[in-house]
Amino acid sequence: MTWLIWRQHRTEVCVLGLLVGMFGIALLVLGTQAHDLFPGGPARCAGEAGINEDCAASFRRLDEEYGYIENLLAGFYLVPVVIGAFLGAPLLARELEDGTWQLAWTQAVPRMRWLAAKLAALAGVTVTLTALFTAVLTWFRQPFDAWEGRFQYDAFDVEGLVPVAYALFAFGVATAAGAILRRSLPAFGVAFGAFLAARMSVALLARPAYATPLTTMEPVPVGGSKDQAGHRPAPSFADWMIEHGYADATGRRLSGTEYYELEGAANRAGTNLNQFLHARGIQQFEVYHPADRFWTFQLIEAALFVAVAAVLIGVVVWRVRRRMI
Amino acid sequence: MTATEFALRTDGVGKRYRRGWALRDCTLALPAGGVIALVGPNGAGKTTLLRLVVGLLAPSTGTVEVLGHDVTASTPQTLSRVGFLAQDHPLYKRFTVAEMLRFGRACNLRFDQGLAERRLAKLDIPLDRRAGTLSGGQQAQVALALALAKRPDLLVLDEPVASLDPLARHEFLQVLMGAVAEGGVTVLFSSHVVHELERVCDHLVVLNHGRVTLTGDIDTLLAEHRLLVGPRTATDLDRAGTVVEAVHSDRHTTLLVRDGAIPAAPGWQAQPVALEDLVLAYLRRPSEPSAAVTSGVAA
Numbered sequence: 001m002t003w004l005i006w007r008q009h010r011t012e013v014c015v016l017g018l019l020v021g022m023f024g025i026a027l028l029v030l031g032t033q034a035h036d037l038f039p040g041g042p043a044r045c046a047g048e049a050g051i052n053e054d055c056a057a058s059f060r061r062l063d064e065e066y067g068y069i070e071n072l073l074a075g076f077y078l079v080p081v082v083i084g085a086f087l088g089a090p091l092l093a094r095e096l097e098d099g100t101w102q103l104a105w106t107q108a109v110p111r112m113r114w115l116a117a118k119l120a121a122l123a124g125v126t127v128t129l130t131a132l133f134t135a136v137l138t139w140f141r142q143p144f145d146a147w148e149g150r151f152q153y154d155a156f157d158v159e160g161l162v163p164v165a166y167a168l169f170a171f172g173v174a175t176a177a178g179a180i181l182r183r184s185l186p187a188f189g190v191a192f193g194a195f196l197a198a199r200m201s202v203a204l205l206a207r208p209a210y211a212t213p214l215t216t217m218e219p220v221p222v223g224g225s226k227d228q229a230g231h232r233p234a235p236s237f238a239d240w241m242i243e244h245g246y247a248d249a250t251g252r253r254l255s256g257t258e259y260y261e262l263e264g265a266a267n268r269a270g271t272n273l274n275q276f277l278h279a280r281g282i283q284q285f286e287v288y289h290p291a292d293r294f295w296t297f298q299l300i301e302a303a304l305f306v307a308v309a310a311v312l313i314g315v316v317v318w319r320v321r322r323r324m325i
Numbered sequence: 326m327t328a329t330e331f332a333l334r335t336d337g338v339g340k341r342y343r344r345g346w347a348l349r350d351c352t353l354a355l356p357a358g359g360v361i362a363l364v365g366p367n368g369a370g371k372t373t374l375l376r377l378v379v380g381l382l383a384p385s386t387g388t389v390e391v392l393g394h395d396v397t398a399s400t401p402q403t404l405s406r407v408g409f410l411a412q413d414h415p416l417y418k419r420f421t422v423a424e425m426l427r428f429g430r431a432c433n434l435r436f437d438q439g440l441a442e443r444r445l446a447k448l449d450i451p452l453d454r455r456a457g458t459l460s461g462g463q464q465a466q467v468a469l470a471l472a473l474a475k476r477p478d479l480l481v482l483d484e485p486v487a488s489l490d491p492l493a494r495h496e497f498l499q500v501l502m503g504a505v506a507e508g509g510v511t512v513l514f515s516s517h518v519v520h521e522l523e524r525v526c527d528h529l530v531v532l533n534h535g536r537v538t539l540t541g542d543i544d545t546l547l548a549e550h551r552l553l554v555g556p557r558t559a560t561d562l563d564r565a566g567t568v569v570e571a572v573h574s575d576r577h578t579t580l581l582v583r584d585g586a587i588p589a590a591p592g593w594q595a596q597p598v599a600l601e602d603l604v605l606a607y608l609r610r611p612s613e614p615s616a617a618v619t620s621g622v623a624a
Contacts (some may be wrong), residue, residue: 004431007424008417099415103468106379107432108405109476323383323397 001109001117012086020129024136031140032175034066042143059147067104069076070144074154076137080163083129084170085191087122093178093187119313123171130167149238150294153203165302172312179316181325198303210300212291213242217251217285220277238291249281332357332479332511333378338387340373347373348535360505362522363515364604365532371515372412375483379409392478405434408477412484414468419613423468425456429471441474463492473504482514498525519601531607539607543600550603552582555593570606578584581606
């Protein structure tokens with residue numbers, strides 16, 4: 001079986017391995033240079049951008065010289081779906097479209113053993129390749145994370161555990177779609193669509209609700225301009241801001257129109273906006289997830305996608321076992 | 326007769342797909358040894374029946390027993406005793422012929438590599454060519470060599486020659502019959518072509534509209550059936566229920582009768598019937614649930 005699986009899937013494995021290797025080495029080379037900007041390690045400069053002179057300089061150079069790569073990295077959130085779907089789609093679909101399932105399952109290897117070996121081998125390759133790539137990417141992003149935190153979409157979604165879970169999810173969708181549609185290419189398309197839809201809805205709707213966010217509420221400070229009002233003591237740069245705005249003295253949140261009415265009134269009165277708001281007991285509130293929830297959120301999201309992948313693989317196993325294909 | 330003397334036994338087997346029943350109420354007992362032909366028009370359920378026999382499909386009703394074992398168990402031992410050649414003889418197109426043989430070796434308990442290589446060498450099929458670049462006839466031969474290298478006790482072939490040109494068809498049947506002559510293997514194959522069957526087959530199963538309409542040893546079936554030709558008559562001649570088909574021309578009536586019924590009246594002549602005419606007569610009969618005719622299983 002080992003030889004057969006390798007012979008049948010070596011093209012996909014080699015192409016993916018080559019791509020992961022190329023991008024991985026490029027990131028390692030560039031990442032080494034970016035890390036060299038921080039003699040004490042990027043973690044030491046976390047949150048020091050506005051305070052420590054050296055750190056500020058390092059972050060400025062990082063932005064100037066490597067900022068463009070960070071923007072490109074966002075594209076790498078497709079890496080898990082490419083790996084998972086590319087390996088999963090042909091697993092059953094290619095046998096079904098070429099008719100070779102009739103050849104494969106009439107040899108002396110029972111179909112369930114055949115399926116188990118294929119699923120284990122290809123899911124293993126999916127996990128290995130994605131984990132390798134994610135490890136490099138997570139390391140590469142360290143300086144950027146020290147600057148921006150790890151909860152932004154371009155960090156959380158490509159670091160840690162979740163990319164591997166996304167890849168397994170894509171693998172499961174592609175395999176199940178291949179078993180049902182009996183064609184590789186449509187199965188790949190379905191996996192891609194399902195990946196984008198599931199990832200987007202989970203990131204936007206489900207992820208903020210993994211835990212109850214914290215809320216801070218404090219009066220608008222008298223002094224300083226409106227910009228400096230953005231200096232918040234409680235949530236730091238690395239926290240995940242869900243929502244922020246103004247509330248009245250009782251804590252009732254103000255709508256946009258209400259705030260603009262106050263702003264207009266302040267302008268008409270010719271007074272400083274902050275003083276105007278302070279005088280009326282207006283408060284600032286912030287709803288956020290603290291940065292130390294990163295790994296909890298990673299675990300929850302990874303478990304979610306792995307569970308869906310397991311269900312999909314279960315459907316495939318059930319169909320093959322019941323000889324529905 | 327013990328169970329293992331049957332190559333194949335089915336009991337009330339039916340298979341329903343989402344669009345309806347492909348096979349209904351199929352009860353067969355086919356003896357081991359010799360060549361069994363499964364005949365029927367396209368869409369009669371031949372492929373479904375063969376896939377049930379090799380365990381690729383599970384029956385919706387009934388049981389399928391191959392060489393004395395329930396096929397749905399699918400143990401390596403039972404799988405290795407049955408060789409299967411699917412319609413259009415699928416191969417891994419990107420594999421070389423040598424890699425196809427390695428596939429056979431890797432996936433079977435017993436695999437006679439030497440036998441397969443000798444067969445392919447005799448047919449001048451190079452081992453280093455990719456399977457997808459071979460001609461249709463050569464691909465069929467590679468698939469057959471793979472199936473025979475398992476040294477199966479039962480070899481099942483689904484329309485093995487339907488897609489081949491006459492020359493390749495002839496060569497294929499020659500190799501197949503050579504393997505049968507070497508002994509030990511029971512061959513079950515499907516075909517929608519009836520002629521030539523008489524020469525190569527011992528046993529016949531006629532399938533129509535998902536039901537078995539005729540099954541039996543070919544010699545016995547031919548001995549049991551007679552064509553009766555006499556003056557045209559419109560009266561009901563099927564008093565004994567032995568008339569399979571009545572054909573009326575301007576002046577004559579031709580009856581196909583079973584059970585060797587003798588001419589009913591003076592002026593009637595009895596003639597032997599050709600296998601093809603016999604099969605066609607049964608295929609033309611309207612399908613009824615209880616129409617299956619069984620003959621000579623234990624003969």
